[in-house]
Amino acid sequence: MSKPAKAASAATHFGEGALPKIAWGKGSCVYDTTGKRYLDGSGGPAVFCLGHGNEEVNDAIKAQLDRVAHGYRYAFTSDPLEELTEIVAGNSGGGLNRMVFVSGGSEAVESCLKLALQYHSARGETTRRRFISRQRSWHGNTLGALAISGFRDRRLPFEGALTEASFLSTVNEYRPPKGVKPEDVATYCADELEREILRQGPEHIAAFVFEPVVGAAGGALPAPASYAKRIREVCDRYGVLMIADEVMCGAGRCGTWRALEHDGVEPDIMSVAKGLAGGYMPLGVAVYHERVAGPLLERYGAPLTGHTFTGHTAACAAGVAVQKIVARDRLVARVAREGAKLKQVLQDRLGSRDYVGNIRGRGFFLGIELVADKATKEPFDPALQLNIKVRDRTFANGLICYPTGGNVDGIRGDQIILAPPYNATESELAEIVDLLERSLTEVMTPLGR
Ligand code: PMP
Numbered sequence: 301m302s303k304p305a306k307a308a309s310a311a312t313h314f315g316e317g318a319l320p321k322i323a324w325g326k327g328s329c330v331y332d333t334t335g336k337r338y339l340d341g342s343g344g345p346a347v348f349c350l351g352h353g354n355e356e357v358n359d360a361i362k363a364q365l366d367r368v369a370h371g372y373r374y375a376f377t378s379d380p381l382e383e384l385t386e387i388v389a390g391n392s393g394g395g396l397n398r399m400v401f402v403s404g405g406s407e408a409v410e411s412c413l414k415l416a417l418q419y420h421s422a423r424g425e426t427t428r429r430r431f432i433s434r435q436r437s438w439h440g441n442t443l444g445a446l447a448i449s450g451f452r453d454r455r456l457p458f459e460g461a462l463t464e465a466s467f468l469s470t471v472n473e474y475r476p477p478k479g480v481k482p483e484d485v486a487t488y489c490a491d492e493l494e495r496e497i498l499r500q501g502p503e504h505i506a507a508f509v510f511e512p513v514v515g516a517a518g519g520a521l522p523a524p525a526s527y528a529k530r531i532r533e534v535c536d537r538y539g540v541l542m543i544a545d546e547v548m549c550g551a552g553r554c555g556t557w558r559a560l561e562h563d564g565v566e567p568d569i570m571s572v573a574k575g576l577a578g579g580y581m582p583l584g585v586a587v588y589h590e591r592v593a594g595p596l597l598e599r600y601g602a603p604l605t606g607h608t609f610t611g612h613t614a615a616c617a618a619g620v621a622v623q624k625i626v627a628r629d630r631l632v633a634r635v636a637r638e639g640a641k642l643k644q645v646l647q648d649r650l651g652s653r654d655y656v657g658n659i660r661g662r663g664f665f666l667g668i669e670l671v672a673d674k675a676t677k678e679p680f681d682p683a684l685q686l687n688i689k690v691r692d693r694t695f696a697n698g699l700i701c702y703p704t705g706g707n708v709d710g711i712r713g714d715q716i717i718l719a720p721p722y723n724a725t726e727s728e729l730a731e732i733v734d735l736l737e738r739s740l741t742e743v744m745t746p747l748g749r
Contacts, residue, residue, distance in 0.1 A: 357621040401611040428505060431466075451708055510543075554639075650736075701718055
């Protein structure tokens, strides 16, 4: 009989590989255990809105931990939970004042989907079970959030176990749907939503879900100016709820606290996460409008969602501390102002390169799209793995940015997202551009560009 294989050394963590070990961080920089410095030009994936090692935030978390780490939601409320609820309601404005606090983006999106379904159930519209979203979108890794994510390669291994969803065209003025002029993208895409609702029957559609500025799947891609208003009208016409996924683009990242504020549109339900506690604690929130809360609470008394760590006290204390600093230091206005300048600098420094097709985004959420042919907008061959090359080169040069792309939902394209901390200094912002410019040259020169 053979001996069982020795399992002693088999312990691994997710994604273990030849990665550097993070040691500490301060301001816009993090350092690994060898002492190497990395300038955080993308807040990881647009998370660290106050950078790293912020003492005020750390002190607030420590003080909360010294009092109590968490009060379980069925037994207690807490000062941080109540204070953060007020802050998020105040920042969201209008009737967006009900919330479920969770531990991250996917949980927030998941809660949004459940709130939508529960709302329709409360109103007796129990056939409204399906969601409509868009190609080239990313809403998270839990089964519900994955089901509505326009990222086919990530969905495929789970097909058959996912909630029913349909996917509309990516809303992209730079790459409009076939045969559509850039100036007609908003109308075309709103009409497409209406056609899809009518094709399936409005009585089957619970909600339309979209990222106001597309992140991981689109490279900081905003919609044309009139898009959100048109979508709002279509949703209202058919009793379909509008869910804005602001996990990445919200909490001030785009120069308004809610990204959709820029468009003058209020969603029915909204997810916010990354910048909410700025990476100091895992935290997300599903915010729902009082018009959704009305029937839902009347029929059920409470949202039928939530987890052990819902409203986690120390995580909410981190959220309160981060949001107070963002408000006190007027960082959202700074992001709008400095973001416009940063976009212009990127345009001036990189815009004329023959492989830079498009520079876009809002606030400190900017995207640079790389193309093989500037005139035809032909993307690079995904086999080149350009996004990986850019990621590795920038990282080697001590810059953290967020290259995305390859082949998402059968649509090709490579983008680099920049999402610096809201309080990054002017010299740090300049260094981000320097390091990116140098890294791009080092990646593209061997490719003959
Ligand atoms: N929605 C959007 C728009 C996101 O960008 C992400 C994460 N990149 C998620 C949801 C999922 O968030 P998390 O990774 O925190 O679960």
